[in-house]
Amino acid sequence: MKTEDLLARFKARDPRAIGQVISQVENNGPQCSAILAALGADVMDSTLVLGLTGPPGAGKSTLSGCLIRHLREQGQRVGIIAIDPSSPISGGAVLGDRIRIMDHALDPDVIVRSMASRGRLGGLCAAAGGVVRVLAAAGCDVILIETVGVGQSEMDIVRLADLTLMTLAPGFGDDIQAMKAGLLEVTDLLVANKADLPGSEALCLEMSATFRDRSQRDGIDRVVRTVASQNQGIDTLMDRIEALNTNHLEQGIRTARRQLSLESETLDWCLELLRPQLLAAIRGQHQPIDPRLRAEQLIADRNHDQRQ
The missing domain is CATH 1.20.890 (cAMP-dependent Protein Kinase, Chain A)
Known part of the structure; x- marks a missing residue:
């Protein structure tokens, strides 16, 4: 299909065309450059990009589902980029978008894309950035980037986000110690998930101490308790996201971050x-x-x- 025909269908929000455009950008296909050039420099102006990371088992995918549901109830169009580990055989994403976020698979205003890490961090970062802009051009009001762990690759991927949410749960003490000098530095909000489990209070106290300076500086509490499996705490989390996003817009922080990301x-x-x-x-x-x-x-x- 000619690029102009593909872009015309893409602008009409044809789901198949959107998928084809994303594939061209993700895989650096022959139409990639022409597609990216056609998107325009201001394509991201009205889109918020959220990064969601944290160790396996903390409940990221469940939390993702809650956030998507909340946003859809507000009438917002949502894009999800799920960064998955690669299959050693095919090089494709192991977990798969439909398995992880099945509840929203048939919603035309939720666009889900799994991207395999493929063992090449730089190429993935470049491709993910392009896919973010494609999703914005496809009319997504909010784009959620979900990673699989808390390593260096995740730290670099979340730099694409305007706001980064770290999901933790009771029992991840070793992960917290390992992250203190790393990923927590680029974390904007700490989601203390599974807050109904023993140890949740201690986790919140430790994380509140870690984020105390930032919370006092702008008056926004950086630690939010949730029980994603029961959809508890999601309204509070969204309120914090909106407050922090407004603060970053007013202070010029988002503009500076996006420039560094580019x-x-x-x-x-x-x-x-x-x-x-x-x-x-x-x-x-x-x-x-x-x-x-x-x-x-x-x-x-x-x-x-x-x-x-």
Whole structure:
């Protein structure tokens, strides 16, 4: 199908066309550049991007379902990007979007996409950023990026988000200690899920202490208790999200974050697009040499070729 025909169907919100456009961008297909160029620079102006992360077992997928339900009740169109681990055989997403968020599979105003990590962080970040803009152009008012864990890849992925929600539950003490110097630094709201379980009070106290400075600075409590399995605490969580988003808009924080995200994504795309050429050049050199020196030589050779 010609790109202009595909885009016409996409703008008409044809579900199949939306899926095809997302696939082109995710897989860097032949129509990817033309599609991204057609989206426009202001495509993200009226869209809020939420990142949802946390260790496995904390209830992220259940919480996602609650957030989607709440947003749909408000008449908002929702996009979900579920970052899944890769199948070692197919390279595709293992968990699958329909398995994780089945309740919303038939809703035309909920667009769900699973993206496999494929073991290549930079390429995934670049592709995910493009898919975010596609979902915004498809009319999504809120886009939710859900990751599978709390590692470095998740830290980089959530930089695409305007606000990042960390989901924890009682019994994740080791995860909390590991995250204190990492992912918590980019977390905006801590969701203490499964608040009906023993240990919830201690978790909330510890997290409140961690976020005390930020909460006092803007007057917004950063810790929210939920029992997602019973849809409890979701209204409070959405109120906090709205308050923090308003604060970030007024203070210029969202604009600054998006600029940093675009810079990072541009670098990711540079690395992704140069990867085949660089690999070919590296494999073409057989003399023993330190990798750092080899990299410097490759860059020098490339600059020399461009000057010719």
